[in-house]
Amino acid sequence: MDIKSNIEKKDFPGQIHEAPGGGIVLSKLDEIINWARSNSLWPLTFATSCCGIEMMSVAAAKYDFSRFGFEVARASPRQADVIIIAGTIVNKMAPVLKRLYDQMADPKYVIAMGACAISGGPFFYNTYSVVKGADHIIPVDVYVAGCPPRPEALLNALITLQQKIKSGLTREQIKVPKPEHK
Amino acid sequence: MRNEELKIKITELLPMASFEEGGEWLNINLDANDWLPFARQMRNNEALFFDYLFCLTCIDWKAHLTMVYHLSSTKYRHTVVVKIKLDRAKPEIETVSRIWKTAEFHEREVYEMFGVNFLNHPDLRLLILPDGWEGKNPMLKDFEDPINMIRL
Amino acid sequence: MIEDTAITEKGDLTINIGPQHPATHGVLHLAVTLNGETIKKVEPHLGYIHRSIEKMCESLTYRQFIYVTSRMDYLSAHINNHACALCVEKGMQIEVPERAQVIRVLMDELTRIASHELWWGAMAMDLGAFTPFFHAFRERETINDIMEETCGARLTMNYMVPGGVMADIHPNFQRKVKDFIKLYKQKIKEYDELLTGNIIFQNRMKGIGYLSAEDAISYGCTGPTARGSGVSSDIRKLYPYEVYDKISFDEILENEGDSFARYLVRIREMNESLKIIEQLIDHIPEGDYQAKTKAVLKLPKGEFYTRVETARGELGVYIVSEGATTPYRIKFRSPGFSNLSALDHMARGSKLGDLVAMMGTLDLVIPDIDR
Numbered sequence: 001m002d003i004k005s006n007i008e009k010k011d012f013p014g015q016i017h018e019a020p021g022g023g024i025v026l027s028k029l030d031e032i033i034n035w036a037r038s039n040s041l042w043p044l045t046f047a048t049s050c051c052g053i054e055m056m057s058v059a060a061a062k063y064d065f066s067r068f069g070f071e072v073a074r075a076s077p078r079q080a081d082v083i084i085i086a087g088t089i090v091n092k093m094a095p096v097l098k099r100l101y102d103q104m105a106d107p108k109y110v111i112a113m114g115a116c117a118i119s120g121g122p123f124f125y126n127t128y129s130v131v132k133g134a135d136h137i138i139p140v141d142v143y144v145a146g147c148p149p150r151p152e153a154l155l156n157a158l159i160t161l162q163q164k165i166k167s168g169l170t171r172e173q174i175k176v177p178k179p180e181h182k
Numbered sequence: 183m184r185n186e187e188l189k190i191k192i193t194e195l196l197p198m199a200s201f202e203e204g205g206e207w208l209n210i211n212l213d214a215n216d217w218l219p220f221a222r223q224m225r226n227n228e229a230l231f232f233d234y235l236f237c238l239t240c241i242d243w244k245a246h247l248t249m250v251y252h253l254s255s256t257k258y259r260h261t262v263v264v265k266i267k268l269d270r271a272k273p274e275i276e277t278v279s280r281i282w283k284t285a286e287f288h289e290r291e292v293y294e295m296f297g298v299n300f301l302n303h304p305d306l307r308l309l310i311l312p313d314g315w316e317g318k319n320p321m322l323k324d325f326e327d328p329i330n331m332i333r334l
Numbered sequence: 335m336i337e338d339t340a341i342t343e344k345g346d347l348t349i350n351i352g353p354q355h356p357a358t359h360g361v362l363h364l365a366v367t368l369n370g371e372t373i374k375k376v377e378p379h380l381g382y383i384h385r386s387i388e389k390m391c392e393s394l395t396y397r398q399f400i401y402v403t404s405r406m407d408y409l410s411a412h413i414n415n416h417a418c419a420l421c422v423e424k425g426m427q428i429e430v431p432e433r434a435q436v437i438r439v440l441m442d443e444l445t446r447i448a449s450h451e452l453w454w455g456a457m458a459m460d461l462g463a464f465t466p467f468f469h470a471f472r473e474r475e476t477i478n479d480i481m482e483e484t485c486g487a488r489l490t491m492n493y494m495v496p497g498g499v500m501a502d503i504h505p506n507f508q509r510k511v512k513d514f515i516k517l518y519k520q521k522i523k524e525y526d527e528l529l530t531g532n533i534i535f536q537n538r539m540k541g542i543g544y545l546s547a548e549d550a551i552s553y554g555c556t557g558p559t560a561r562g563s564g565v566s567s568d569i570r571k572l573y574p575y576e577v578y579d580k581i582s583f584d585e586i587l588e589n590e591g592d593s594f595a596r597y598l599v600r601i602r603e604m605n606e607s608l609k610i611i612e613q614l615i616d617h618i619p620e621g622d623y624q625a626k627t628k629a630v631l632k633l634p635k636g637e638f639y640t641r642v643e644t645a646r647g648e649l650g651v652y653i654v655s656e657g658a659t660t661p662y663r664i665k666f667r668s669p670g671f672s673n674l675s676a677l678d679h680m681a682r683g684s685k686l687g688d689l690v691a692m693m694g695t696l697d698l699v700i701p702d703i704d705r
Contacts, residue, residue: 050408060471092312125334239665284554310381
């Protein structure tokens with residue numbers, strides 16, 4: 001199932017049937033749960049370097065991400081849904097990142113923001129201490145390119161993540177059929 | 183004080199110091215054993231009064247190491263550069279963190295990057311590198327790390 | 335973790351603040367030893383963003399290594415690039431045209447205002463006031479728009495090159511900067527009403543984190559951290575570079591030495607930067623924006639040191655060259671590294687809640703410290 005096919009779908013999960021005295025909504029339970037989860041993702045405040053400033057700009061008034069539901073930026077990983085890795089991950093920070101990810105409760109999502117988090121970025125060659133991509137440590141859902149990416153690019157990534165959740169393609173949602181035993 | 187007056191004054195304090203020409207500031211070459219008493223005099227002498235150590239670093243010339251100290255005075259606004267040659271096999275020098283407190287962090291960094299042992303340092307251990315990197319001195323020219331470093 | 339047995343007694347608690355913490359402005363790990371709520375020792379653990387920039391620069395050419403330095407202290411990105419360009423120009427003895435010098439100083443001062451804005455907003459947010467954060471970012475966005483038109487990027491713009499600047503200023507630059515000056519003069523009065531005169535804020539900052547002048551010099555503090563203790567250390571006044579010796583501005587000094595003095599120094603510096611921009615914006619001389627240089631730069635054999643005043647203090651670039659196209663050794667003397675070493679001294683004896691106020695006034699940017 002393609003992510004793009006969801007763009008034509010209505011945002012509201014379900015069909016409304018008018019009936020005398022009100023209306024009836026018919027929907028699938030999965031769709032309602034996905035709709036609720038995607039519209040209320042709370043990010044973890046995790047900024048290591050320069051991309052953190054662009055993330056703060058997205059949180060400020062000009063490019064506001066609380067319009068999309070990312071209102072409350074939580075400091076504790078136990079209370080956050082999405083971790084936006086903004087900045088370079090180095091060898092000393094890698095176990096800390098893993099610990100933060102493990103502490104988050106399911107369902108959890110990861111956005112790798114900036115060239116450093118995608119692949120080591122400008123620090124790829126001749127460095128002895130940079131992890132060449134945050135996906136060596138934790139599984140990533142959405143990658144945002146840029147050094148640093150513009151705030152609009154990060155907003156695009158947040159919307160893409162929301163669509164990915166609504167389409168049912170994230171890790172928790174993909175159900176692989178069990179192999180049959182003969 | 184200008185460079186010539188500084189030269190005269192410093193030769194009074196330490197006759198064994200040799201000077202290098204051609205830089206923007208006066209460059210003084212010393213032996214590692216003379217460093218601590220010389221540093222104390224540079225700091226406390228009323229006419230010199232070098233109270234501001236603004237850069238402490240080390241350079242790896244492949245035959246030996248050189249410690250470089252940039253000193254300046256907030257009262258008279260003169261600047262000197264002190265260079266000390268160290269033996270590459272066993273680099274050791276006295277600490278100056280009791281004279282200029284900024285040296286404590288800078289010397290820890292030189293210890294972990296170049297392997298220079300600072301005698302009588304209050305707390306000599308790794309500052310920036312992760313645990314387990316003692317002994318691997320990454321800034322030396324012959325440092326090889328085939329796992330982490332990808333050569334262009 | 336090595337325990338300092340001379341200080342810790344039975345009943346002391348060591349807690350870790352960071353590395354992931356909203357108040358540390360980056361990844362700083364502080365191991366704080368407490369006796370109840372009183373701080374006995376603060377030990378910074380660095381290295382969580384150590385990207386081995388100095389080693390990397392040994393294999394980059396003199397035109398290439400400038401992009402890396404703008405990621406070191408990203409809030410004064412232009413000023414970092416400026417320092418590196420100055421060092422290369424000093425080594426090759428390149429004469430920078432007057433127009434490029436004025437453009438560089440204008441960009442530097444705009445960056446200084448933007449950096450102090452973000453400091454102000456983030457520090458207020460740490461102390462619990464959320465409104466100044468949005469006000470600060472509103473002004474910062476105006477500056478970012480001006481920079482984006484000319485330099486092409488909002489945060490890490492590699493605009494200063496050895497010889498001048500990379501491209502000429504946009505035709506709208508002068509008009510937009512003049513509009514910004516008019517706007518900013520009203521806004522800075524708002525800042526005073528919002529935070530500086532606020533009695534709760536003053537009680538949280540006055541008397542906290544005292545640093546005497548001798549200690550400031552001994553710890554190597556520079557910038558507003560030292561100027562709050564009365565130490566005159568503005569590189570723009572002491573060792574002027576570019577056109578700073580031709581314009582008039584004051585060096586702000588406060589003698590109290592506590593957090594409120596450092597706060598006032600930065601707020602008044604924003605005004606001084608505005609004065610500098612006002613003096614220069616109408617008098618940008620005609621001419622080249624970049625001196626003619628060879629395509630491949632090779633510094634002669636020797637050592638070169640240049641220093642500039644970033645928003646945090648003195649940044650020194652020390653290049654040791656052997657005559658090749660890449661530097662033999664580069665050392666960046668970063669202001670945050672020395673400012674941080676004074677934190678332990680300032681924090682002993684105060685309460686845990688004051689530690690955040692002290693860190694806020696030191697204005698630390700951790701990638702600058704770890705390089």
